[in-house]
Amino acid sequence: MPGLFLQPIRRRDFFKTSFLGGAALVLHGCRTSPGASSWTGNEIHLALLSDTHVAGDREHGKDPRGFDPWENLNRVVPDLIARSPRGVILNGDAASREGLPADYQELKALLEPLSRVAPVYIGFGNHDDRKNFEEVFASAAGLEQEC
Ligand SMILES: [Zn+2]
Numbered sequence: 276m277p278g279l280f281l282q283p284i285r286r287r288d289f290f291k292t293s294f295l296g297g298a299a300l301v302l303h304g305c306r307t308s309p310g311a312s313s314w315t316g317n318e319i320h321l322a323l324l325s326d327t328h329v330a331g332d333r334e335h336g337k338d339p340r341g342f343d344p345w346e347n348l349n350r351v352v353p354d355l356i357a358r359s360p361r362g363v364i365l366n367g368d369a370a371s372r373e374g375l376p377a378d379y380q381e382l383k384a385l386l387e388p389l390s391r392v393a394p395v396y397i398g399f400g401n402h403d404d405r406k407n408f409e410e411v412f413a414s415a416a417g418l419e420q421e422c
Contacts, residue, residue: 331377367400374404379411
């Protein structure tokens with residue numbers, strides 16, 4: 276069931292899992308005979324976001340070169356919703372520079388429409404702060420579930 280489901284995972288764990296998943300796909304591909312379709316009807320469509328670097332203060336979050344992380348995420352969310360992913364993975368550096376509570380408030384507001392159509396999983400990067408994240412996302416379903 277779609278909903279706000281944020282499961283913080285460490286970036287290292289994500290890469291380890293992704294690598295194993297990639298290895299499994301490669302292995303599966305090696306077993307497929309040439310010309311045969313490997314489609315099983317069980318495909319899953321996921322959206323991958325990374326380094327959103329959303330800042331609580333939009334002006335503070337803008338890069339002098341014109342890079343606007345808040346606007347970028349705001350612009351991509353409707354596109355993702357239109358594509359109906361089964362899940363969304365935000366692979367770290369969700370917040371701007373130090374992971375302030377205000378950064379996560381903005382991030383939560385930006386992701387809220389997306390979380391209504393697919394679970395959103397957030398991994399931590401070196402710009403994120405677990406304590407501040409958990410304060411803001413305290414009511415997210417994933418924070419209270421065992422892996
Ligand atoms: Zn980054």
